[in-house]
Amino acid sequence: MRIILIYLFRLIHYNSSMVKNSEKILADHNVSITNPRVFVLEVLLENKGPITLDELQSTLKNKVAKSTLYRVLNDLKKINILDEFTSPENQTVVELSLSENDHHHHVFCTNCGEVEDITLSEVFEKQLSDEISNIHKTSKYLIKEHTLELIGLCSSCK
Amino acid sequence: MRIILIYLFRLIHYNSSMVKNSEKILADHNVSITNPRVFVLEVLLENKGPITLDELQSTLKNKVAKSTLYRVLNDLKKINILDEFTSPENQTVVELSLSENDHHHHVFCTNCGEVEDITLSEVFEKQLSDEISNIHKTSKYLIKEHTLELIGLCSSCK
DNA sequence: ACAGTAAATGAGAATAATTCTCATTTATTT
DNA sequence: AAATAAATGAGAATTATTCTCATTTACTGT
Known part of the structure; x- marks a missing residue:
């Protein structure tokens, strides 16, 4: 029981700090904080590195509508924290690019x-x-x- | 009149040498010589440099079917004489790459x-x-x- | 905290890009 | 020149992306 509680505590703490991060990023760029934007950013932050659009879509399948996902990705591109490129196999790949010096x-x-x-x-x-x-x-x-x-x-x- | 004849002669000569070129390229790569393949190669050879898919399509509009154009481009990629990449504006761009040292x-x-x-x-x-x-x-x-x-x-x- | 306003979302329709199907044509082999 | 295999055209099917609009959500000033 104690182990379960510790686990839950960590889970909640982890997630809440994650949300904070995403929210801060959005606020810093003068973009309103909405659930879809936070969900997408969470996945990109957790992933830490390039991720294919397919993978992103299937991860967020039941949380964010397809059309909204495209919109959110365009929003992130507009505020210049998301890079998009195409793999040699013609897969669309996106990646968070938060700091300029990275x-x-x-x-x-x-x-x-x-x-x-x-x-x-x-x-x-x-x-x-x-x-x-x-x-x-x-x-x-x-x-x-x-x-x-x-x-x-x-x-x-x- | 003489000028017109000279012009026509040059045009015919130019085009026939062009066709020869395309045919030689195809033959050298063990690919059968067909009209669509020759037409596409001609445009790519004349252009000499990167060209957008849109431009290629509109140039060949009445000569090569849309589906065939995609097939021919895939053929050329398969024999390794065509590079494809995506521009920052998300336009598909292709370019002939005939010699390895170029x-x-x-x-x-x-x-x-x-x-x-x-x-x-x-x-x-x-x-x-x-x-x-x-x-x-x-x-x-x-x-x-x-x-x-x-x-x-x-x-x-x- | 709350109403009013502007912005964002979901669901699916519309459009664009690419691949597939199959009957017909064209190239290659003999 | 006939037989066989491969390639093509036309458009259907599939996939990727954007658009529409009614509803929901976030932000603003009080």
């Missing part, structure tokens, strides 16, 4: 389809930003962002 | 939506492949390919 890239596994974050060395990131400065000097483009995606095999499939 | 990246203009090819410096490409070797040494991933995409403003929109 710069990273993605690895797609061609075998199992998983997507993971990878952080490249500071040396290389410096070399990349140097290359972009060179583009600014020598070409007509003005580069504001970039994405670098690596495609290969993950540890399980290697 | 390594380049893309610039997306956030204003007009255009996509162009860009070749990065050899120095940087070397730095990038070094970084990937480091990943092989220090992480569990095996990287086989990568894509680097730059997002910003093109010359006209800058």
Whole structure:
């Protein structure tokens, strides 16, 4: 009985701090706090990393209407805390990007389809930003962002 | 009159050499030579660079059925001479990739939506492949390919 | 805390994108 | 040139995404 109570306590505490987090994020971006937005953010926060749209949909199946899920994702994109990209297998993948300095890239596994974050060395990131400065000097483009995606095999499939 | 004849001669010559090209590409990859495949390849060859699916569709509107266009594009992907990617505005973009050594990246203009090819410096490409070797040494991933995409403003929109 | 107002949601219809089906046509082999 | 296998066209079927509108929910000022 005591174990069950401890479990329940932890569960409640965990969830309430989670909700707080989601609510704070929404409030910080001047977006009204609604159940669907909180539910979606909770899943994205718990997941911590890229997640396919399919997975997100099935996780939230009975909590958020399909049309609302699309709307919420667009809301999050609009306030710039959600990245969306397409995997080599043409799956839509989304990922929370809360802090600007949390710069990273993605690895797609061609075998199992998983997507993971990878952080490249500071040396290389410096070399990349140097290359972009060179583009600014020598070409007509003005580069504001970039994405670098690596495609290969993950540890399980290697 | 002579000018018209010269023009016609050039047009016919140009087109016939074009067809030859497309046919050779298909033959080289053990794919049967059919009208839809030749038409699609012609447009991709003439265009020389990334092209949106919409543009491709409207160019071939009365020559190739919609379903066949999708099939042909899948055929070309299967024989590894076509790359497909999604622009930041969620437009599907395809591009012929005939030679392996023609390594380049893309610039997306956030204003007009255009996509162009860009070749990065050899120095940087070397730095990038070094970084990937480091990943092989220090992480569990095996990287086989990568894509680097730059997002910003093109010359006209800058 | 409460009424009034604006915004967000759910359910499903509408639209867009992609794949599938199958009868007919076209290419390849002999 | 005939036989066989593969590819195509047309549109149906499926899937992905956006839209509509009646109802519900969140925010504002008191």
